[in-house]
Amino acid sequence: MVPASASLHCHDTRSLTGTEAKMAEQVKLIGSSNSPFVHRAAVALRLKGVPYEFIREDMSNKSELLLKHNPVHKKVPVLLHGDRAVCESLVIVEYVDEAFDGGPPLLPADPYDRATARFWAHFLEEKCLKSLWPALWTEGEVQEAAMKEARENLALVEEQLREKRFFGGDSIGLADIAGAGLLGHWVGVLEEVAGVRVLSDKEHPALRRWAAEYLANEAVKECLPDRDQLLSHFSAIRDKCVSVAKSMLPK
Amino acid sequence: MAGGEASGGEAGLTLLGLWASPFVIRARVALNLKGIAYSNVEEDLSIKSELLLKSNPVHKKVPVLIHNGKPICESRIIVEYVDEAFGAAGPSLLPADPYDRAVARFWAAYVDDKLFSTWRPVYGGRTSEERVDAATQAAAVLETFERAFEECSKGKPFFGGDAVGLVDVVLGSFLGWLRASEAMCGVKIVDAARTPLLAAWAERFCALDGVKEVIPDVQRLVEYNKMRRNYLGLPSLPPPEQHP
Numbered sequence: 001m002v003p004a005s006a007s008l009h010c011h012d013t014r015s016l017t018g019t020e021a022k023m024a025e026q027v028k029l030i031g032s033s034n035s036p037f038v039h040r041a042a043v044a045l046r047l048k049g050v051p052y053e054f055i056r057e058d059m060s061n062k063s064e065l066l067l068k069h070n071p072v073h074k075k076v077p078v079l080l081h082g083d084r085a086v087c088e089s090l091v092i093v094e095y096v097d098e099a100f101d102g103g104p105p106l107l108p109a110d111p112y113d114r115a116t117a118r119f120w121a122h123f124l125e126e127k128c129l130k131s132l133w134p135a136l137w138t139e140g141e142v143q144e145a146a147m148k149e150a151r152e153n154l155a156l157v158e159e160q161l162r163e164k165r166f167f168g169g170d171s172i173g174l175a176d177i178a179g180a181g182l183l184g185h186w187v188g189v190l191e192e193v194a195g196v197r198v199l200s201d202k203e204h205p206a207l208r209r210w211a212a213e214y215l216a217n218e219a220v221k222e223c224l225p226d227r228d229q230l231l232s233h234f235s236a237i238r239d240k241c242v243s244v245a246k247s248m249l250p251k
Numbered sequence: 252m253a254g255g256e257a258s259g260g261e262a263g264l265t266l267l268g269l270w271a272s273p274f275v276i277r278a279r280v281a282l283n284l285k286g287i288a289y290s291n292v293e294e295d296l297s298i299k300s301e302l303l304l305k306s307n308p309v310h311k312k313v314p315v316l317i318h319n320g321k322p323i324c325e326s327r328i329i330v331e332y333v334d335e336a337f338g339a340a341g342p343s344l345l346p347a348d349p350y351d352r353a354v355a356r357f358w359a360a361y362v363d364d365k366l367f368s369t370w371r372p373v374y375g376g377r378t379s380e381e382r383v384d385a386a387t388q389a390a391a392v393l394e395t396f397e398r399a400f401e402e403c404s405k406g407k408p409f410f411g412g413d414a415v416g417l418v419d420v421v422l423g424s425f426l427g428w429l430r431a432s433e434a435m436c437g438v439k440i441v442d443a444a445r446t447p448l449l450a451a452w453a454e455r456f457c458a459l460d461g462v463k464e465v466i467p468d469v470q471r472l473v474e475y476n477k478m479r480r481n482y483l484g485l486p487s488l489p490p491p492e493q494h495p
Contacts, residue, residue, distance in 0.1 A: 072361065072395065086353045088360060098349035111335035115323045122325060123309065156309055 025082035027052040030066055032059050032076055033225045034233045036182045037089040041077040042223035043177050044096040048103035090121055093177055104171045117174045120160065120167050124179030127153045130248060132187070136194040137245035143196075146249075150198060154207065157183075161206035165213065176214055181224070184211025189230040193238060263319040264289035267303050269296060271475045273367075274326035275314040276424035276465050281333040283461030284415055285341040289316075297482070327359055330420055342414040358399050358410070359421040366392045367425065370440075373432050374476060379488045386438035389429070390445065396422065397446040404448075408455055415459070423456040424466075431472040437490040 029045065029052050031038030045052050057066055057076050069085035070078045079086040079095065086095045097106040107114050131153050134146035157179070160167070167175035183199065191197055201208055214220055234241065266282070266289050268275030282289050294303055294313050306315045306322035316323045316332065323332045334344040345352050369392055372385035403410040403418060410418035429440045430453075443450035457466050467475075480487060 081350070084350045086350070086357075088357055091353050091356045091360065094356065095349055095353040098352065111332055112318070112321055112323070114335065115328050115332040118328045118331070119323075119325055122328070 026080075028055055028080040029053070030055045030057050030063075030069070030076055030078040030080065032057050034230060035076055036186045037075075038077040039181045039223060039225070040089040040177050041079055041092045041096070043172075043181070043220055044093040044106060045079075046219035046222055047106065047172060048096055048100045050096065050100050050102065090125060090174070090178060093174055097174075106168070106172075106177065107174050108169070117167060120157075120175035121178035123153075124157065124175060124182070128157065128179065129182065132190075132198060133241075134245045134248055135198060136190055136196050137242045138249070142249065147196075147198070154183075154199065154204060158204050158207050161210045166210065172214060172217060172220075176210075180211050180214035181220070183207060184215050185224060185227070186230065189227060189234055190241075192231060193234045194241075265292060265317040266290070267292050267294050267300070267306065267315040267317070268313045269294055270465075271467060271472060272313055273425040273428055274312075276427070277326040277420050278314040278316055278329045278333070279465045280415075280420050280424055280462050281330045281344060283465065284344075284420075284459075285333060285337050286461075287333070287337055287340055326424075327363070327417075327421060330417060334417075344411065344415065344417050344420060346411070346416065354403065355410070355417045358396075358403065358418045361395075361399075362418075362421045362425065366396070366422075370428070370432070373436055373438075374428075375480070375483070375485060376488075377485060379436065379490075382436035382488065383438055386432045386436050386440055389432070390438065390440045390442065393429075393440060393446050393449060397449050400448050400452060404452075409452070415456070419452075419456055423453070423462065426453050426457055427466045427469070427472055431469045431476070433490075434469055434473045435476060435490060436488070 027045065027050055029038070029041055031041065031054065033056070042052075042054070055065070057063060059076070062074060066076065066078060067074060069080065070076075070087045073087060075087075077087075077089055077092060079092045081095075081099065086092050093106060107117055128150070131146060131150040135143065135150035138146060166172050172180075187199060191199070199207065215224065264282070264287065266275070266278055268278065268291065270293060279291070292300075292302075294300060296313070299311060302317075303313065303315060304311055306317055307313075307324045310324060312324075314324075314326055314329060316329045318332075318336065323329050330344060345355060366389060370385055370389040372381045373389065376382040376385060399418070400410060403416075404412065407413050409415050410422070415423075426441070433439045441450055441453050457463060477487060
């Protein structure tokens, strides 16, 4: 199936180029619009100008399609490109950057800059997110300890963002995709549902500025879920958030 | 650089590490397989050097690769960096095709996210039960890797095909500790009866030049674990009696 927005000049005697052939292969994204991880994959596709079909997954009743293509984790997002399934949101972002030529590169060309981008993407994913979750959803001393760690991690991100517009430089890159949606849009909702404040204009001005710039991007706006929808979703699964937070604590 | 540090071989490379760390071993294997000279610095993690703290202020951990004064941190990131910065040196650790690269990255991440996290209590668990449970679960995770090996290798000797790839390096660097687990808590993790392809791959990988020199002996690792457990105030737990 040929995507409408791709212009392909097909001559009888000339076959499609590699890129055109790839573009012509159907791209599907299996996900839930409430997931910040699915958002990462969607943003990458839109920034690279790749048309795709969004397959809405009901996470409380997982489909055969999802289980078939992500048997290891059984999670979203899953990117289907022709007959290939790519899982794990940051792996998907790198895949989209490498498989499709359109749009600005999501990772820089220089190996050292690439290592730096991966470092911060990984930091935002591993340290920030994993300390944020218990900071939001646990209580008492446990929460105090988690909050301290979360704030230390956020301070490191804040420090980085004083020096740069995006982690990717002038344009949105891997590390921005890893963290800006989460910290700029999802965290506000989670703070409201949990009744806990983690970010503030006073302590995180650079982070706020970065998130605002990210959220103002047209490609980002197109795949950002409505705030009220998120509020309603996370309010409904509050208990699950609490149990996940508990399971993340060191034993 | 401050006086005292070696200039780090022709390429200006220094690796801050520790012989026992499976994460550091990844960096060493990558550099060794690509034939790249580097200065290997053993850190004492109880008294971290100024250079380490300055080079990895965020995590304060090893490995750190310093290339012409610029630090690269996080073992999987270092392996990809070595592959990209020294592209002309030796075979690529990552394949050319974007999908094959995605598959390699997926399994490399799974080693840390699932296998290592499951295995950790073998090292630092407070009770024998915790250690045995962790080792038993780690052996189960290896069954997933057995299937991954089948898919990725497509009948060839390594996850990377004919030559060593990212997953070989990331998982393979862990083999010293996986093998040591039986001596530590009585549970065999790499078992030819359960995961025959992986067991054969493990032998093959550990025999490679550039790898065999940096995978520590089981006995040395067992002693190191005893020493660290003692230092951390953890009970010394001898493994259960082996039945004939």
